[in-house]
Amino acid sequence: DTAVSQTPKYLVTQMGNDKSIKCEQNLGHDTMYWYKQDSKKFLKIMFSYNNKELIINETVPNRFSPKSPDKAHLNLHINSLELGDSAVYFCASSPLVWREPDNEQFFGPGTRLTVL
Amino acid sequence: LAKTTQPISMDSYEGQEVNITCSHNNIATNDYITWYQQFPSQGPRFIIQGYKTKVTNEVASLFIPADRKSSTLSLPRVSLSDTAVYYCLVGAKSYNQGGKLIFGQGTELSVKP
Numbered sequence: 625d626t627a628v629s630q631t632p633k634y635l636v637t638q639m640g641n642d643k644s645i646k647c648e649q650n651l652g653h654d655t656m657y658w659y660k661q662d663s664k665k666f667l668k669i670m671f672s673y674n675n676k677e678l679i680i681n682e683t684v685p686n687r688f689s690p691k692s693p694d695k696a697h698l699n700l701h702i703n704s705l706e707l708g709d710s711a712v713y714f715c716a717s718s719p720l721v722w723r724e725p726d727n728e729q730f731f732g733p734g735t736r737l738t739v740l
Numbered sequence: 741l742a743k744t745t746q747p748i749s750m751d752s753y754e755g756q757e758v759n760i761t762c763s764h765n766n767i768a769t770n771d772y773i774t775w776y777q778q779f780p781s782q783g784p785r786f787i788i789q790g791y792k793t794k795v796t797n798e799v800a801s802l803f804i805p806a807d808r809k810s811s812t813l814s815l816p817r818v819s820l821s822d823t824a825v826y827y828c829l830v831g832a833k834s835y836n837q838g839g840k841l842i843f844g845q846g847t848e849l850s851v852k853p
Contacts, residue, residue: 665825665848666843666845667827729776729784731785733782734781
């Protein structure tokens with residue numbers, strides 16, 4: 625029943641490791657997003673995909689690479705993890721059709737990444 | 741890009757009406773105003789969206805003056821479960837229309853018994 629799901633919920637790893645976070649939505653939405661929320665609660669968009677096509681790529685280190693095998697999935701792979709990557713990462717989706725009256729975004733529960 | 745400013749925190753008591761104001765002086769013509777709610781350890785949840793004047797749904801009301809340089813989220817008769825962070829968001833509805841969605845720093849609302 626979960627609309628937007630993420631795995632894992634918690635991720636603890638050492639500096640320099642490579643890790644992935646998976647996201648799936650069963651809402652039939654066209655667009656998916658990755659956000660990063662730091663300890664001060666600032667929520668910043670990182671990437672957005674529309675029908676498997678990258679449409680937003682904010683100023684994010686190229687160690688972060690999103691991958692969308694189909695429009696229901698958007699995974700985030702992070703290479704060479706650094707201490708500053710510690711944050712909560714949220715996946716979201718929305719029906720990105722300009723005729724829609726409301727372009728509400730549906731967020732997943734978040735993945736808390738801790739880099740030691 | 742429109743930037744938003746909100747109070748960092750607010751306190752209220754159960755049963756009171758809470759109004760949270762967001763400033764967005766550089767809002768563009770095609771920008772909409774959206775509010776999200778976030779409980780601890782959860783993702784943000786959409787509350788309400790509007791372009792001008794007043795919008796009301798079963799959860800809240802959104803007041804937007806004619807110049808659209810600010811907006812006020814009104815929560816009627818809050819309860820303890822309304823304790824959360826509230827984000828004001830300004831941006832185009834669709835990336836097809838251009839523009840980006842930028843979250844403000846959020847207002848931490850604490851409702852006390």
